[in-house]
Amino acid sequence: MQSSAFIIAVFEFVLLLFSLSVHECAHAWMASRLGDQTARQMGRVSLNPMDHVDPIGTLLFPALVIFGPFIGLNFFSGMLIGWAKPTPVITRNFRKIVRDDNLVTLAGPASNLLLVLIAFLVLAVLCVAVPDGQLLVITTFLSIFRGGLALGANPGLQASILLCSLAILINLSLCFFNLLPIPPLDGSRVLRNMLPYSAVQVYDRVPIWVSYLLMIFVGRYVLMALLGPALRLVLWGLTMV
Numbered sequence: 001m002q003s004s005a006f007i008i009a010v011f012e013f014v015l016l017l018f019s020l021s022v023h024e025c026a027h028a029w030m031a032s033r034l035g036d037q038t039a040r041q042m043g044r045v046s047l048n049p050m051d052h053v054d055p056i057g058t059l060l061f062p063a064l065v066i067f068g069p070f071i072g073l074n075f076f077s078g079m080l081i082g083w084a085k086p087t088p089v090i091t092r093n094f095r096k097i098v099r100d101d102n103l104v105t106l107a108g109p110a111s112n113l114l115l116v117l118i119a120f121l122v123l124a125v126l127c128v129a130v131p132d133g134q135l136l137v138i139t140t141f142l143s144i145f146r147g148g149l150a151l152g153a154n155p156g157l158q159a160s161i162l163l164c165s166l167a168i169l170i171n172l173s174l175c176f177f178n179l180l181p182i183p184p185l186d187g188s189r190v191l192r193n194m195l196p197y198s199a200v201q202v203y204d205r206v207p208i209w210v211s212y213l214l215m216i217f218v219g220r221y222v223l224m225a226l227l228g229p230a231l232r233l234v235l236w237g238l239t240m241v
Helices: 002-033 055-073 097-129 132-143 153-176 187-193 195-205 208-239
Strands: none
Touching: 002 055, 002 097, 002 153, 097 132, 097 153, 097 187, 097 208, 132 208, 153 187, 153 208, 187 195
């Protein structure tokens, strides 16, 4: 069981790095499409994690979340989230500043939802195309949350199901987390564009340490509240294939 849990943890870490890269690449790509080439010129329209790494948000915090339980650090368990180096955007390069800034901002969470959809479609195909596929997919999907893997399954097939299941979990987490209105998360950018000038001045002065505390503590409870229903909806969808 411990070995299975560690395998799942390694998959989670790799998938989180990839998902963060897709998220930031989506910001940069959308900014480029709307007229701001800043991120593209800095090489941020890229899926290479090295182009987006933030030492704390991409490496240290996710490592504590994912591998912490193996050394007794259980506080952050269940928070499969992280953040990458912010994508540089110069809004004056946009034709319609507020609209285009919001589109660039929402491109990140939208890319995570796209990865969720792709992973779900792969699982749906496996449900139909593989003998007893639906049972295996649902069993593997549920086993992730029990810290183990289903026994007796084809290793290659189970690895594919595991990757897709974790991709759904991680990208739903990243989408919900980034939509929180806490600086510097994406949701804060959308909220900032809605605030009057005087409120923006106050909002911009929120200390970074306050943001980190809010992300950790508020983010934890928001994810707990939203992930359960979202994953049950995914599971229901798999049973209906």
